[in-house]
Amino acid sequence: MASFGDLNAFAGIGRLTRDPELRYTPSGTAVCKFGLAINRSFRNQEGNNVEDTLFINVSAWGRQAEHCAQFLKKGKRVAINGELRSNSWQDREGNKRVTYEINARSVQFLDYMKDTGNTTEDNYSKNKQYEEGSLNDENGPDQENNNAEEDNNEEDIPF
Numbered sequence: 001m002a003s004f005g006d007l008n009a010f011a012g013i014g015r016l017t018r019d020p021e022l023r024y025t026p027s028g029t030a031v032c033k034f035g036l037a038i039n040r041s042f043r044n045q046e047g048n049n050v051e052d053t054l055f056i057n058v059s060a061w062g063r064q065a066e067h068c069a070q071f072l073k074k075g076k077r078v079a080i081n082g083e084l085r086s087n088s089w090q091d092r093e094g095n096k097r098v099t100y101e102i103n104a105r106s107v108q109f110l111d112y113m114k115d116t117g118n119t120t121e122d123n124y125s126k127n128k129q130y131e132e133g134s135l136n137d138e139n140g141p142d143q144e145n146n147n148a149e150e151d152n153n154e155e156d157i158p159f
Contacts, residue, residue, distance in 0.1 A: 014038035022069035032065035057101040
């Protein structure tokens with residue numbers, strides 16, 4: 001009989017239920033936690049449309065965590081790929097408690113930057129260096145503009 005390995009994979013698209021919380025471990029690793037709501041609709045046995053929502057916590061790590069904290073906020077749409085993880089503990093009454101969360105391997109932002117209302121995007125669009133995406137540091141934004149003016153000289157047109 002064939003033996004198959006175990007699989008722990010999660011893929012989901014939903015909206016943040018709260019603003020991301022960024023913290024750092026004692027070793028300096030960034031950890032960002034946020035809630036995700038995933039909606040689904042189906043017809044029940046009576047033929048009625050039913051809306052159901054799954055609420056699950058997500059953790060992102062490292063540079064990805066910092067990006068999530070910087071660019072995401074409550075209500076924004078994301079796609080998450082990761083794995084399911086459980087946390088067990090005993091509460092004050094001695095009862096065993098378990099929670100589940102997604103350990104995100106990748107977080108894809110699905111809303112447009114202009115729709116995020118994030119001031120970081122506005123700063124990038126106002127700064128000519130970022131807007132033009134200059135890769136050559138020797139010819140900064142001012143140098144490029146001077147070259148553009150020289151290229152538009154009508155005397156250099158061959159006809």
